[in-house]
Amino acid sequence: MTSSYDLKGRAAIVTGGTRGIGYAVAGELAAAGARVCVTARDPDDVRRTAACLDGVGLAGSVADPDHLRRLTDLALDEFGRVDIVVNNAATNQPYGPLMDIDPQEWGEAFAVNVEAPLRLVQCAWRGWMAEHGGSVVNICTEGARHVGPRIGAYNTSKAALLHLTGQLAGELAPRVRVNSVSPGLVRTEMARFVWEPGETEIASGLPLGRIGEPEDVARAVLWLCSDAAEWITGADLLVDGGTNVRRARITP
Ligand SMILES: NC(=O)c1ccc[n+]([C@@H]2O[C@H](COP(=O)([O-])OP(=O)(O)OC[C@H]3O[C@@H](n4cnc5c(N)ncnc54)[C@H](OP(=O)(O)O)[C@@H]3O)[C@@H](O)[C@H]2O)c1
Numbered sequence: 001m002t003s004s005y006d007l008k009g010r011a012a013i014v015t016g017g018t019r020g021i022g023y024a025v026a027g028e029l030a031a032a033g034a035r036v037c038v039t040a041r042d043p044d045d046v047r048r049t050a051a052c053l054d055g056v057g058l059a060g061s062v063a064d065p066d067h068l069r070r071l072t073d074l075a076l077d078e079f080g081r082v083d084i085v086v087n088n089a090a091t092n093q094p095y096g097p098l099m100d101i102d103p104q105e106w107g108e109a110f111a112v113n114v115e116a117p118l119r120l121v122q123c124a125w126r127g128w129m130a131e132h133g134g135s136v137v138n139i140c141t142e143g144a145r146h147v148g149p150r151i152g153a154y155n156t157s158k159a160a161l162l163h164l165t166g167q168l169a170g171e172l173a174p175r176v177r178v179n180s181v182s183p184g185l186v187r188t189e190m191a192r193f194v195w196e197p198g199e200t201e202i203a204s205g206l207p208l209g210r211i212g213e214p215e216d217v218a219r220a221v222l223w224l225c226s227d228a229a230e231w232i233t234g235a236d237l238l239v240d241g242g243t244n245v246r247r248a249r250i251t252p
Helices: 020-031 043-052 065-079 103-132 152-172 192-204 214-225
Strands: 011-015 035-040 056-059 084-087 134-139 176-183 236-239
Touching (some): 011 020, 020 084, 020 214, 035 043, 035 065, 056 065, 084 103, 176 214, 214 236
């Protein structure tokens, strides 16, 4: 009997796959048997990660539509297929009150966090998924549902990504499933400015008593990519240690 998490024979593209959550996702998919193609801007990191995963990689920014086309072509040339796309790369800039946000920086945030996921899915759809099917997971954020100080551009772009997930799920069904995972605070570079100064206090306020590790998110992504989730599309899975649950434990 094979596990429904088994991805042998499948191929995946993971954006931002060289560190943090994306690296953990790429590792989980590879461990489940998938061939993995990663991208990020730093060429050394891409080379190292591709070698480590026995996969392939291409350095560049997801904000560049040509890069996304080349990335998809690389996966198709090397693996002959693209069954899985994980849109993970993102920027949390520009940071600050919306009244001070520069329109160009706002546009750059949306180019990376919203437009790139759409364009990469278009490439995968045209090159493989329209005919053969597949699974897409977009990495959103628990914060997409809330307002928060200084993080308005990021949260607004992630709320758009959340909506894009549902819209694509509706448009691409039944061939392609499209879901999202919304992490809470996870121990990565992007969120270091939050957890490094305040981890103990933040963790003590969470129902599950700790901040997240990249692997917590990666296991959820693996599940959504796999056949174990074959009847799930248009869903958003919160992986946040209970951030959204009001703390209600009765301590003796
Ligand atoms: N960490 C958290 O607490 C948290 C919470 C909620 C949601 N998330 C989401 O989780 C995802 C991963 O975040 P993370 O915390 O793992 O971040 P991270 O540790 O900073 O890693 C980001 C990855 O994306 C790559 N990247 C960044 N901009 C890129 C671009 N324009 N084009 C291509 N690659 C790019 C980075 O490599 P290069 O710098 O070399 O490009 C790196 O591989 C993001 O979507 C983020 O919004 C994170």
